[in-house]
Amino acid sequence: MNINFFDDPHDRPVMREDVRLKDIQIEVAPEGRRVAFDLELTPFIERPSIDLLLENERGEKAGALTIIETMNPRVGVVVHLRDKSPTAVYHLSATVYYASIERGKRQIVHQMQTSFQIDT
Numbered sequence: 001m002n003i004n005f006f007d008d009p010h011d012r013p014v015m016r017e018d019v020r021l022k023d024i025q026i027e028v029a030p031e032g033r034r035v036a037f038d039l040e041l042t043p044f045i046e047r048p049s050i051d052l053l054l055e056n057e058r059g060e061k062a063g064a065l066t067i068i069e070t071m072n073p074r075v076g077v078v079v080h081l082r083d084k085s086p087t088a089v090y091h092l093s094a095t096v097y098y099a100s101i102e103r104g105k106r107q108i109v110h111q112m113q114t115s116f117q118i119d120t
Contacts, residue, residue: 013043016098020110021050024094032118033081035063041073041096048109051095054079056087081118091115 025038037052047069054063062083067075081090096110 011043013045016044016046016048016107016109018042018109019044019048019096021094021096021112024092024112024114026092026114026116028116028118032086034078035081035090035116036076036078037092039075039077039094041070041075043073046098047071048096048098050075051093051097052077052079053093053095054081055091055093056081056083056085057089057091058087062090086118088118089115090118 020042021039022042023038023040027036027038029035035054039050041048041050049069050067052063052065052067053061056062060083062081063079065077065079067077092114094112095108098107098109099105100107
């Protein structure tokens, strides 16, 4: 008997070294101070963590979020922009990693950067 647990054979869970961010969808709230991110990862065997860092166009930190050992390959989060003087362009850096508490180290497996515009 052959039991198939996956609809798409290309979406089989992968080892930690092969986990990647497949897509990041960005939606800015109408007031321009909240940003929703929909992240899609490759299916995984071990649960990865994800760091999101937002910087304004002056290079100042505007927001950050850490997702610890996500259980799902699709994650939606909202980040509040905290910079004192908003800018028109923001830069997102997303890092997928595995942490070792015993060793105090991170194994970074994928990083993605993108920029987006805030309509003021």
